[in-house]
Amino acid sequence: METLSTTPFGRRRLSLAMVAAQASAKACPGDAAAHKWHVLRNLTEAKDELALSDRALAVLGALLTFSPETALTPGTDLVVFPSNRELTVRAHGPAAATLRRALGQLVEAGIVIRRDSPNGKRFARRGEGGQIEQAFGFDLTPLVARAAEFERLANGVRADAKARLLLREEISLHRRDIAKTIAIGVEEDLPGLWQVFGDRLIRLGPMPRRPAEREELEPVVVELRALRFDVDKCLSEAMKTQESTGNESQSERHHQNSNPDPVIESELSFRESQGRAAESDPEAKRPPPRAYPLGMVLEACPDIVDYARHGVSSWRDFHAVAGVVRTMLGISPSAWAEANDAMGEDGAAILIAAILQKGEEVKSAGGYLRNLTDRARAGQFSLGPVLMALLRSKVGVGGRKRA
Numbered sequence: 333m334e335t336l337s338t339t340p341f342g343r344r345r346l347s348l349a350m351v352a353a354q355a356s357a358k359a360c361p362g363d364a365a366a367h368k369w370h371v372l373r374n375l376t377e378a379k380d381e382l383a384l385s386d387r388a389l390a391v392l393g394a395l396l397t398f399s400p401e402t403a404l405t406p407g408t409d410l411v412v413f414p415s416n417r418e419l420t421v422r423a424h425g426p427a428a429a430t431l432r433r434a435l436g437q438l439v440e441a442g443i444v445i446r447r448d449s450p451n452g453k454r455f456a457r458r459g460e461g462g463q464i465e466q467a468f469g470f471d472l473t474p475l476v477a478r479a480a481e482f483e484r485l486a487n488g489v490r491a492d493a494k495a496r497l498l499l500r501e502e503i504s505l506h507r508r509d510i511a512k513t514i515a516i517g518v519e520e521d522l523p524g525l526w527q528v529f530g531d532r533l534i535r536l537g538p539m540p541r542r543p544a545e546r547e548e549l550e551p552v553v554v555e556l557r558a559l560r561f562d563v564d565k566c567l568s569e570a571m572k573t574q575e576s577t578g579n580e581s582q583s584e585r586h587h588q589n590s591n592p593d594p595v596i597e598s599e600l601s602f603r604e605s606q607g608r609a610a611e612s613d614p615e616a617k618r619p620p621p622r623a624y625p626l627g628m629v630l631e632a633c634p635d636i637v638d639y640a641r642h643g644v645s646s647w648r649d650f651h652a653v654a655g656v657v658r659t660m661l662g663i664s665p666s667a668w669a670e671a672n673d674a675m676g677e678d679g680a681a682i683l684i685a686a687i688l689q690k691g692e693e694v695k696s697a698g699g700y701l702r703n704l705t706d707r708a709r710a711g712q713f714s715l716g717p718v719l720m721a722l723l724r725s726k727v728g729v730g731g732r733k734r735a
Contacts, residue, residue, distance in 0.1 A: 357406075365403050366479035368401075368472075375389060385434065385437060388434040388435075390423050390434070391431065398412035411467035411469050413470070506557065512638070513564070515639045524570050529566070530661075533559060536555055537691065538691060624716075630644060632686070633688065654681035657684050658684050671704075675715070679715055682719070
């Protein structure tokens, strides 16, 4: 097969990228071979490295269907010459302008080479035996000549994606383990700098965004590893102290009192009277009505679940973890008590969850809580708009991701 054309037809200009692609094709060894669909897959994975659009890859896939062989080798009908109409059909119907842009991308990236005829038409001349003697169209030889390069680029992209996945998994595991370790330290009143650790965790911010690159994830992992080490060390030392204290107090109780849990008659009668009162009053068993469903609160403020020791399945769990988070946010007991008085136990706990969810938007959690408590006393504050705003922000983020 003979190919003479080296410059584009009409007003199209010859670029250095085209010259480089032609030189690469000319230097391709005669015994080289490449599986055309493997090459297309590698190009798809490395498209960002080569500045190729999805439409350009779709057009390249259509061009490959015009080559009869799966294994591409130099000199075996590697110039394809489809009409624009047939190429559009096989590329799933792009507009004419879109098709031209996609072909231009492939040529500029050195993926294919234009072999234009004197009048710009695509065709082939065949000899007496039906063999193609001369062809004008798109030369696919660069796919063979650069197959190893495309595979190397795709491997790099795959390795980077795997590394980012592993970093994100490590960040997620560290955040969960650190949060729950701090929570148990606070709940069990273990000795340690739990509030300091909580502040460090909050300063690291939320889970990094999904498109984050390795350069953004690696520093977060380093800081979380250091925090995880400090938290685990503190928990280990606290457990040793707890075991030592527990053994000593157990030994003292053994010598001082052989009956560690005596039942006092007055206490027994009090329990019985309480039980009878509860049975006679069915209203006492009925839980108080809730202003907001727990499911909606957790949907609006999901970050608080990370600080729960065994998850949040009831309002009791929610109140307990809100008390833990309150300590980590540096909110004083007096501010917490005032919030409970002004908004009730549920309202104060929900507000703590909302403050945690807002993250860096709230500069001073204690001052923010006191301000809203004062407004609640004056009847100028309601939790409903806060929860609705958080829910809307979640929907907005999800929509951007899907877009």
